[in-house]
Amino acid sequence: MPALKIKDLSIGTLRKTNFTLQSGRITCISGPSGSGKSRLLRAIADLESHTGDIFLGNKPQGTYPAHKWRRQVMMIPAQSAWWEDTVGEHFLTPMPAALKALGFPEDAARWQVNRLSSGEKQRLALIRAVSYKPQVLLLDEPTANLDADSTQMVELWLTGLIKKYQLPTIWVAHSYMQIQRVAHLHLAIVDSQLEEQEIHL
Numbered sequence: 407m408p409a410l411k412i413k414d415l416s417i418g419t420l421r422k423t424n425f426t427l428q429s430g431r432i433t434c435i436s437g438p439s440g441s442g443k444s445r446l447l448r449a450i451a452d453l454e455s456h457t458g459d460i461f462l463g464n465k466p467q468g469t470y471p472a473h474k475w476r477r478q479v480m481m482i483p484a485q486s487a488w489w490e491d492t493v494g495e496h497f498l499t500p501m502p503a504a505l506k507a508l509g510f511p512e513d514a515a516r517w518q519v520n521r522l523s524s525g526e527k528q529r530l531a532l533i534r535a536v537s538y539k540p541q542v543l544l545l546d547e548p549t550a551n552l553d554a555d556s557t558q559m560v561e562l563w564l565t566g567l568i569k570k571y572q573l574p575t576i577w578v579a580h581s582y583m584q585i586q587r588v589a590h591l592h593l594a595i596v597d598s599q600l601e602e603q604e605i606h607l
């Protein structure tokens with residue numbers, strides 16, 4: 407997959423920032439609550455207006471219709487929205503292997519959405535996003551609602567997928583242990599700027 411380049415991007419309080427998401431590499435972003443991590447992801451996904459330029463390969467964000475950009479540069483928020491009655495109706499293609507990998511029984515695609523726990527919703531939202539075959543993943547605290555076992559399943563599944571399809575990825579994380587497990591690059595928001603941090607101290 408092509409790299410995603412971010413050039414002079416400003417959004418909210420976050421000052422002009424430049425970085426590149428390389429194919430198959432996970433960039434973890436950390437920072438205090440309210441420092442602008444989610445807004446940065448929303449800007450990259452073209453869900454909020456911003457200044458600066460974003461390129462997928464050599465193509466600028468502005469040359470894509472917003473809905474096409476969002477399908478390729480896919481943001482998965484920590485709290486997901488669901489609109490159909492059953493889980494499977496939200497998937498572009500059936501995802502039996504992914505359901506199994508994330509600990510769901512075979513019939514989970516037929517489950518009613520209104521029965522889902524917050525942890526189930528979070529895992530199923532990841533599967534839904536991947537069913538659209540995105541080129542870039544923007545993961546906003548993908549294990550925020552999960553216990554240790556589910557966190558491990560999600561980390562294994564996501565890291566395998568990112569490597570297999572060479573997806574450039576942002577992974578917002580609060581846990582330093584998780585950053586050590588998954589990150590190739592760690593950027594922290596410090597005083598309204600992104601600063602590169604050591605991953606293994």
Ligand SMILES: Nc1ncnc2c1ncn2[C@@H]1O[C@H](COP(=O)(O)OP(=O)(O)OP(=O)(O)O)[C@@H](O)[C@H]1O
Pocket residue numbers: 418437438439440441442443444445446
């Ligand atoms: N559309 C908006 N217009 C103005 N301010 C906003 C908007 N959306 C969010 N904010 C504010 O911008 C700041 C950053 O919000 P953001 O959700 O990006 O934080 P965050 O770093 O992801 O925090 P957390 O770790 O708590 O999720 C917050 O103070 C928030 O209230």
